[in-house]
Amino acid sequence: MRAPRAAARRPAPPGATGSKSGLGPVAKRIQAGDRRALARLISDVEAGRPEARSVLRELYPRTGRAPIIGVTGPLGVGKSSLINELIQLLRSKGKKVGVIAVDPSSPFSGGAVLGDRIRIERDPDDTGVFFRSMASRGHAGGVSQSTRDAIRLLEAFGMDVVIVETVGSGQVDVEIHQIATTRVVVVVPHLGDEVQTLKAGLFEIADVFVVNKSELPGAERAAKDLRELASLSVARDGWTPRVVPTSVVERRGTEDLWQAILDHEEALHQSGAGERARRERAEQELRELLLERIERMAREELADDTAWTSLLDGVVARETDPYTAADRAFHELRRRL
Amino acid sequence: MPEGKSAAPTHGAKGRPIRVLIAKPGLDGHDRGAKVVARALRDAGMEVIYAGLRQTPEDIVGAAMEEDVDLIGLSILSGAHNVLIPRVLALLKARKASDIVVFAGGIIPDEDAARLKKLGVKAVFGPGASLEHIIETARGLAAKRAARA
Numbered sequence: 173m174r175a176p177r178a179a180a181r182r183p184a185p186p187g188a189t190g191s192k193s194g195l196g197p198v199a200k201r202i203q204a205g206d207r208r209a210l211a212r213l214i215s216d217v218e219a220g221r222p223e224a225r226s227v228l229r230e231l232y233p234r235t236g237r238a239p240i241i242g243v244t245g246p247l248g249v250g251k252s253s254l255i256n257e258l259i260q261l262l263r264s265k266g267k268k269v270g271v272i273a274v275d276p277s278s279p280f281s282g283g284a285v286l287g288d289r290i291r292i293e294r295d296p297d298d299t300g301v302f303f304r305s306m307a308s309r310g311h312a313g314g315v316s317q318s319t320r321d322a323i324r325l326l327e328a329f330g331m332d333v334v335i336v337e338t339v340g341s342g343q344v345d346v347e348i349h350q351i352a353t354t355r356v357v358v359v360v361p362h363l364g365d366e367v368q369t370l371k372a373g374l375f376e377i378a379d380v381f382v383v384n385k386s387e388l389p390g391a392e393r394a395a396k397d398l399r400e401l402a403s404l405s406v407a408r409d410g411w412t413p414r415v416v417p418t419s420v421v422e423r424r425g426t427e428d429l430w431q432a433i434l435d436h437e438e439a440l441h442q443s444g445a446g447e448r449a450r451r452e453r454a455e456q457e458l459r460e461l462l463l464e465r466i467e468r469m470a471r472e473e474l475a476d477d478t479a480w481t482s483l484l485d486g487v488v489a490r491e492t493d494p495y496t497a498a499d500r501a502f503h504e505l506r507r508r509l
Numbered sequence: 510m511p512e513g514k515s516a517a518p519t520h521g522a523k524g525r526p527i528r529v530l531i532a533k534p535g536l537d538g539h540d541r542g543a544k545v546v547a548r549a550l551r552d553a554g555m556e557v558i559y560a561g562l563r564q565t566p567e568d569i570v571g572a573a574m575e576e577d578v579d580l581i582g583l584s585i586l587s588g589a590h591n592v593l594i595p596r597v598l599a600l601l602k603a604r605k606a607s608d609i610v611v612f613a614g615g616i617i618p619d620e621d622a623a624r625l626k627k628l629g630v631k632a633v634f635g636p637g638a639s640l641e642h643i644i645e646t647a648r649g650l651a652a653k654r655a656a657r658a
């Protein structure tokens with residue numbers, strides 16, 4: 173499964189997929205900074221194409237070191253604008269930044285309008301930034317896998333920091349807390365918004381709270397309330413969520429936000445919580461990948477299966493209850509697989 | 510993905526949803542038309558990357574490549590189409606990305622439209638073009654592109 177170690181290899185013959193680096197041609201192009209190759213590979217990853225998986229296998233050992241910053245929060249609070257500020261700040265420090273902005277697909281048409289790019293002002297020739305919009309495409313579980321994979325590709329491409337924007341509503345489309353190393357939750361100063369945010373379960377996942385649009389009235393109050401809530405909540409691994417007021421219109425707070433993110437990353441490192449979280453994320457991903465395969469295997473096995481059809485007939489006719497039918501199907505599947 | 514009205518033709522290269530960049534180069538500040546088209550294409554099952562106003566040709570081509578789109582739709586009302594659109598085409602060519610299909614909409618006189626088409630713009634829509642017509646044309650262009658890939 174893993175790409176062979178470089179030390180154990182001899183130069184590959186021309187045309188072979190291997191090379192001195194142990195990478196195939198596509199992986200090599202990604203590492204060499206070929207933007208078009210990266211863009212296309214992200215598309216392949218999103219479409220779940222098997223060719224993409226083989227490139228990911230090759231690149232996997234070279235990933236996992238960059239901080240992954242999840243930026244989430246309700247619609248229109250200024251997530252993309254803040255990311256734009258972070259991009260400018262990080263570029264001024266010489267850091268390369270990859271961004272993935274996820275927006276929901278329409279459940280009706282499957283289409284999407286992906287508008288986060290509007291807020292990004294950058295030199296179009298700056299190769300130190302790669303911004304990609306992704307639609308959630310509706311299939312459960314699949315989104316987080318393509319997001320995980322796209323993050324890895326951005327890192328293999330040479331990005332020092334990867335930022336992922338998602339809309340955090342009641343149903344968090346992308347389970348960002350299972351992907352990011354630092355989770356930033358953005359709110360704005362309006363009474364009620366904070367409550368909504370808490371209800372949506374965003375409070376529990378935040379490592380850093382941003383009160384954006386803090387030039388508006390009520391900002392100080394909102395920050396104070398959040399700080400109180402944060403201090404009351406149980407500190408996870410010695411980290412109490414930080415509260416950072418920002419204002420994109422007044423260009424304030426971005427440095428503080430970045431510092432809070434760095435402090436959190438450092439705290440993860442010091443306490444050993446980062447290592448545990450890494451293991452949890454790996455287990456979560458493995459479990460999802462495995463479950464996906466088991467489910468597919470079961471579906472394929474049951475499609476057009478006569479035993480399954482007659483079980484179903486029995487349930488529809490109310491001759492068998494669904495619990496008994498599921499038991500029988502399960503035992504039958506286990507016998508066969 | 511849920512079944513769309515016509516699932517097959519909404520797919521672009523490699524069986525994924527058609528991806529379109531909608532951008533508005535030039536200095537005029539109206540993007541109502543571009544937004545209406547963006548929403549119509551979304552409702553037709555496409556993924557529309559909306560890049561917004563005042564985009565330079567460099568911004569547009571950079572975004573189109575990063576987003577790996579099938580199509581670029583340029584909305585122009587300012588009369589600068591004779592400069593901006595050829596520049597987009599030239600940049601695509603220079604970056605070996607001429608496989609990305611360009612269409613344009615806005616106020617573009619017939620003789621200019623003919624010239625732009627000669628340069629490689631695949632469709633030009635006037636202000637009276639129906640959304641159905643734009644959707645069907647975009648689908649057709651994406652299907653042709655997918656067949657070439």
Ligand SMILES: Nc1nc2c(ncn2[C@@H]2O[C@H](COP(=O)(O)OP(=O)(O)OP(=O)(O)O)[C@@H](O)[C@H]2O)c(=O)[nH]1
Nearest residue numbers: 246247248249250251252253291384385419420421
């Ligand atoms: N007053 C004020 N407006 C802001 C600030 N930051 C962003 N905005 C505005 O808020 C609006 C939404 O900003 P975005 O950055 O698109 O917000 P978002 O959270 O990414 O939005 P979605 O991705 O649609 O959920 C825009 O009109 C911004 O100009 C701020 O600090 N103060």
Ligand SMILES: [Mg+2]
Nearest residue numbers: 251252288337
């Ligand atoms: Mg946004």
